[in-house]
Amino acid sequence: MSSSKNVVPEAREALNRFKMEAANEVGVNLKQGYNGDLTSRQAGSVGGQMVKKMIKAYEESMR
Numbered sequence: 001m002s003s004s005k006n007v008v009p010e011a012r013e014a015l016n017r018f019k020m021e022a023a024n025e026v027g028v029n030l031k032q033g034y035n036g037d038l039t040s041r042q043a044g045s046v047g048g049q050m051v052k053k054m055i056k057a058y059e060e061s062m063r
Contacts, residue, residue, distance in 0.1 A: 022049040 023030040026045045
C-alpha cells in the first residue's frame with residue numbers, strides 16, 4: 001500500500017488542513033502542492049508537530 005493513499009479518501013482535505021496548521025505553528029511556509037524546496041529539518045518539524053497534536057488529542061480522548 002502506498003503511503004500517499006489514505007484509507008479514507010474523504011480524509012485527504014482534512015489531513016492537508018491539519019498539515020498546513022502544523023506547519024504554520026512551527027513557522028514553516030508550506031504551499032499547496034509540491035514542497036520539495038523544504039529542508040529535512042523543516043519537513044521533520046512539521047511531521048513532529050502533527051504527531052504531537054495527534055498524541056495530545058488521543059490522550060485527551062482517554063480522560
